[in-house]
Amino acid sequence: MHTSSDTSLQHSLNNELRLIERSLTLSIIQFKTFYANKQFDEAFEQLQFILAIIERSNNPEHVTEALVCCVNFASIVSSIPQSDMLINSIIHTIDTDSFPQNLSMCHYLLSVHALENNNNPEAVQYAKSAYFYALEMKENRLFYECNAQLQLVTALLESGSYEEAKKYIDQFNWYIEYCKNDAEVVFVHSIQASTNFLKQNYEMAIFAISSLLKKFNESNEIMYTSFLARHFYRIIKKHPDANLLYSDLLTFCEQIIERHNSYIPAEMNMAQSFLIYNSRQFYQLANTFFTEHLKENNLILMYKLELKSHMDFRKLLNLIDRESANNQLIIYPYSEQKFLLITTEKYQEVLLKNLQFISSLFYIGSAKNNDLKSFYELYNELNLSIVKNK
The missing domain is CATH 3.30.70.270 (Reverse transcriptase/Diguanylate cyclase domain)
Incomplete structure (x- = not known):
């Protein structure tokens, strides 16, 4: 038996859910507007709101759009307190058969978070899951597949699994002659530079990393420049004398990372x-x-x-x-x-x-x-x- 108070409560809950759905839609629109206008601090504020309410959305299409916004700021999302917990809470609501792209993006974000927090084995496993779910998509999977591939190879290189990384590079045809656009050329050059550094081909690696960082520093793009600057920083720091031998290069990485960090407040856990x-x-x-x-x-x-x-x-x-x-x-x-x-x-x-x-x-x-x-x-x-x- 339903009382009038039960009906009133249900009506109130339904109304709040409608408002949350509308708020999510508007924040996604505003994120895209601010992001396109290079107003990254305003975009980041919308992103934090999106992450705070996304798990309460009942619309999988909205969740897809919201997660794409998060992926565009992936390296910075990892600095949001409890972001991994928020992403995990979304995973439990996703219909795997209908929306594998949502699972792919969630696992991608968790992989970036793990890599940022020096948990390389976990980063590799999440990246493999992200790639697996990207391949489950019937069409329009290039964005999801490419991000998962890049994350998987970088995570493997950072964890020292060179042979496995090489297998995936071959599988993905990540060589200059197969590149279809400028972005892929940057990815391939970045992976080659990291591999050369880890194989102690320092002269070749340093020249390539320095050239790429100059491009990143001049670019208004934030997603991949932030991601790859962080990747290079961690790769270089693996050298026992990195602070002595490669201080200029580390400083260059830090400048790019710091520029991106300026979009967020300094004391977010406080x-x-x-x-x-x-x-x-x-x-x-x-x-x-x-x-x-x-x-x-x-x-x-x-x-x-x-x-x-x-x-x-x-x-x-x-x-x-x-x-x-x-x-x-x-x-x-x-x-x-x-x-x-x-x-x-x-x-x-x-x-x-x-x-x-x-x-x-x-x-x-x-x-x-x-x-x-x-x-x-x-x-x-x-x-x-x-x-x-x-």
């Missing part, structure tokens, strides 16, 4: 009162914040803001009365300079009177709840307003 760095924690707290203040009929405002060059989050924190702000304010840094701020109308007045606080910021966009009944609606409205104003 949670301190109302300053939240962990993306999943932020979205959970923001949802609770919205719900609690809505019960008290408080108007809620959400801003996207950017710190001016003289300011950082530590200094900004010192400008705020922490005790009065705790239940009235959440700040979420999503890059080194940009952040989301959620507050009540009442506490907004306190912030506006704080001239030092206001003079430290650039305004990007804002939204207030008015008739909106959910955090997801408010977040969507904020991001839509920003995209429309571009």
Whole structure:
């Protein structure tokens, strides 16, 4: 027997799921827009939101699109706290027969995560799974297959399995004469350079790696340049005298990696009162914040803001009365300079009177709840307003 409260609860859950689905769709669109415009910090913020809610999606096509976004930022995704846990939670919801590409991408992301965390055997196994599921696709599998192949060969080289890597290179026809486009030429040259370095053909390897890094440094592409710069760094570090003999090359790798790292905040694992760095924690707290203040009929405002060059989050924190702000304010840094701020109308007045606080910021966009009944609606409205104003 169903009571009216059961029906009401089910209606509320269905409504929240619809909002999450819509939020996921909008964030995917916004990720693509920001990514295409080279606004990588904004793209990364959308990516964190996507990862925080993707497991709650009931639409496999949306999951595919969301995972493609993650793959485009694969090396950086691995820096998101608990990203491997979030990806594993998606795997259990995937229909293997209908959507092998989703399993391929999940295992690819887990392989990159393992490689970034120096777990080479696990990286190899995940890469083999990614490749296996890519081959299960009936059509349009080039993107998934190529990524899995590159990940598998690099993981094998980094784990010292040269002979097995060579077998896969032969199987994939990864030789210059078989390359079909410029990207494949870069992959083949990169693999040859890594192999030469590991086989102690240092002069040839160093020349090739240096040439490739120069190209990466001049490129606006982020997916493969980030991935391969990290790969070269780990390969070179295997040499016992790497810091002495190849310091310039390591520094070059670090510069490219650091440029990509600047799209994310420095202290992502840290949670301190109302300053939240962990993306999943932020979205959970923001949802609770919205719900609690809505019960008290408080108007809620959400801003996207950017710190001016003289300011950082530590200094900004010192400008705020922490005790009065705790239940009235959440700040979420999503890059080194940009952040989301959620507050009540009442506490907004306190912030506006704080001239030092206001003079430290650039305004990007804002939204207030008015008739909106959910955090997801408010977040969507904020991001839509920003995209429309571009």
